[in-house]
Amino acid sequence: MARRRTASAPRAGQGSWWAGLPGIAYLIALVLAPLVIIVIFSFLSRAKLGVGVKWEFTIQPYVELFYSESLSGERSFDPTYLQIFFNSVLYSLITALVCLALSIPIALWIATRPPKWRTLLVFLVTIPFWTSLLIRTYAFVIILNDNGPINGALTGLGILAEPLPMLYTPFATIVGLVYSFLPFMILPIYASAERFDFRLAEAAYDLGATKAKVLRRIVLPAVRPGIIAGLILVFIPALGSYLAPELLGGGKTSMIANVIAAQFGASRNWPFGAALSVMVLVLVMVALVIFAVVARRSSRRGANQSLESLL
Amino acid sequence: MRTPRGTGTSLKNFPLFGPIAAVVFAFLYIPLVFVVGYSFNSNRVVTVWKGFSLEWYADVLTNDDIQRAVMNSLRVASISTVLSVLFATGLAIGLLRMARAGRTFAWSLIMAPLVIPEIVFAIGTLALFVQIRFPLGVDAITLAHTAFCIPFALLPIRARLRTVDLSIYEAAADLGANEWTIFRRITLPLLAPGIVAGALLAFIISLDDFIVSYFLAGAGGTTLPVYIFGMIRNAITPGVNALSTLLLLVSVVIVTISYIIARRKR
Numbered sequence: 158m159a160r161r162r163t164a165s166a167p168r169a170g171q172g173s174w175w176a177g178l179p180g181i182a183y184l185i186a187l188v189l190a191p192l193v194i195i196v197i198f199s200f201l202s203r204a205k206l207g208v209g210v211k212w213e214f215t216i217q218p219y220v221e222l223f224y225s226e227s228l229s230g231e232r233s234f235d236p237t238y239l240q241i242f243f244n245s246v247l248y249s250l251i252t253a254l255v256c257l258a259l260s261i262p263i264a265l266w267i268a269t270r271p272p273k274w275r276t277l278l279v280f281l282v283t284i285p286f287w288t289s290l291l292i293r294t295y296a297f298v299i300i301l302n303d304n305g306p307i308n309g310a311l312t313g314l315g316i317l318a319e320p321l322p323m324l325y326t327p328f329a330t331i332v333g334l335v336y337s338f339l340p341f342m343i344l345p346i347y348a349s350a351e352r353f354d355f356r357l358a359e360a361a362y363d364l365g366a367t368k369a370k371v372l373r374r375i376v377l378p379a380v381r382p383g384i385i386a387g388l389i390l391v392f393i394p395a396l397g398s399y400l401a402p403e404l405l406g407g408g409k410t411s412m413i414a415n416v417i418a419a420q421f422g423a424s425r426n427w428p429f430g431a432a433l434s435v436m437v438l439v440l441v442m443v444a445l446v447i448f449a450v451v452a453r454r455s456s457r458r459g460a461n462q463s464l465e466s467l468l
Numbered sequence: 469m470r471t472p473r474g475t476g477t478s479l480k481n482f483p484l485f486g487p488i489a490a491v492v493f494a495f496l497y498i499p500l501v502f503v504v505g506y507s508f509n510s511n512r513v514v515t516v517w518k519g520f521s522l523e524w525y526a527d528v529l530t531n532d533d534i535q536r537a538v539m540n541s542l543r544v545a546s547i548s549t550v551l552s553v554l555f556a557t558g559l560a561i562g563l564l565r566m567a568r569a570g571r572t573f574a575w576s577l578i579m580a581p582l583v584i585p586e587i588v589f590a591i592g593t594l595a596l597f598v599q600i601r602f603p604l605g606v607d608a609i610t611l612a613h614t615a616f617c618i619p620f621a622l623l624p625i626r627a628r629l630r631t632v633d634l635s636i637y638e639a640a641a642d643l644g645a646n647e648w649t650i651f652r653r654i655t656l657p658l659l660a661p662g663i664v665a666g667a668l669l670a671f672i673i674s675l676d677d678f679i680v681s682y683f684l685a686g687a688g689g690t691t692l693p694v695y696i697f698g699m700i701r702n703a704i705t706p707g708v709n710a711l712s713t714l715l716l717l718v719s720v721v722i723v724t725i726s727y728i729i730a731r732r733k734r
């Protein structure tokens with residue numbers, strides 16, 4: 158069991174807090190510093206030549222989020238980036254909800270198997286998480302393309318005369334996102350369900366509640382922390398996804414990450430890319446706050462536990 | 469949704485949950501099966517099956533660029549594994565003895581790479597390295613990977629540390645062992661399974677990473693996933709599948725070993 162301890166006088170042999178110092182220093186240099194740099198860059202001017210920034214304060218990158226400038230220098234409202242933000246949030250929400258719908262049955266099903274099976278089944282859910290995201294996304298390039306297995310089967314069986322274009326659509330992006338992050342939803346819900354005493358559900362059932370009612374009134378409230386943790390764990394990485402929209406959306410369904418990548422690549426507008434990143438961080442924080450308010454404390458525990466159950 | 473009752477007396481099975489679970493498992497694995505299956509296709513067009521062949525494996529295994537990418541990936545993954553395990557072991561021990569505020573701060577830093585979208589982390593690190601004029605390439609990638617491998621290395625070590633019976637330290641101290649002896653002779657052996665499991669997880673997380681490597685690769689730092697991405701963008705052949713299959717195989721074998729080690733003797 159987890160042993161809860163607060164810092165007290167060091168006891169022999171248990172090490173000391175300074176054992177963590179090298180790690181903390183490293184993380185400050187390579188996690189905190191990059192975030193700080195991003196915020197700083199977002200208030201600087203773009204370099205005239207090559208990569209990087211010019212050290213001159215401006216809020217221009219944030220203005221560019223909403224306005225575009227014509228060659229004559231006229232500023233006009235431009236919803237392009239707002240639209241991309243909106244799409245990203247929308248796709249991520251849909252992804253989270255689809256994952257939720259798929260995960261509740263499988264998580265509860267696993268939780269009601271005999272204990273020795275559960276470990277194996279959970280392991281089977283985690284394996285895809287540990288394989289390369291690039292390869293998992295590429296799998297859908299194969300599956301969804303015009304002469305891929307799905308279209309092959311549909312045209313081969315005479316259901317369709319022409320292949321149905323699925324690749325390079327928002328649908329493909331969302332399928333890829335669901336596939337990428339599904340384990341993040343199943344695991345926390347399972348972690349909650351595993352601790353739930355199913356005899357309570359049995360009791361309600363014996364007392365005459367229908368299965369649907371038992372599910373809605375007893376089981377789902379019990380796994381609520383897992384559901385909320387799962388929504389966070391899917392929504393946030395989906396929001397920052399680069400690969401699924403890049404390889405499956407085919408440029409037509411750019412999400413924020415693709416626009417950011419373009420600013421640090423061909424467009425060479427680092428300050429604007431930095432401003433977009435800051436907006437992503439703000440969105441992530443807003444999402445975390447919303448979830449935290451909805452969940453109070455329960456889901457943070459759920460999120461931690463599910464991360465640990467992953468390992 | 470109303471369900472008529474009376475079928476079965478036990479609640480063990482909500483109607484449809486079993487079949488849906490089966491469909492979800494199929495959804496999790498069938499895409500990978502296609503990746504593997506088409507790697508044996510003798511046709512150039514991945515999804516048009518012509519016949520069984522191992523030629524794509526021979527093709528990719530003898531390609532010089534791919535060999536270089538594999539060497540880069542192995543180098544990055546090994547070094548960042550060693551570094552992240554060292555930091556994570558220190559953090560696991562240190563976290564237990566930290567004051568509450570320090571622990572919260574350290575924990576947020578450790579977990580941040582898991583919460584921050586990877587693209588933001590990638591371009592932030594890129595901006596940092598360009599600013600301090602640290603050259604892009606394998607070393608830059610290694611440093612960045614080390615940071616986000618730390619949480620993966622840390623969790624199994626921490627889980628292991630929690631199972632340690634504290635009285636064993638006191639016994640050792642009472643018998644006259646000094647701090648260093650206790651660490652070497654007691655803490656380290658007890659943590660060993662956690663450390664090995666954490667190292668294996670860190671290794672695959674680094675090996676499989678694409679986005680951070682992509683932005684930090686510079687001219688000579690192409691890792692295997694970055695190379696595969698280029699292949700997907702340029703010309704998809706079953707060669708992509710063959711390489712992917714090999715990478716999948718490595719990941720699955722390593723995670724299975726890690727899992728077995730972490731569960732043993734709990």
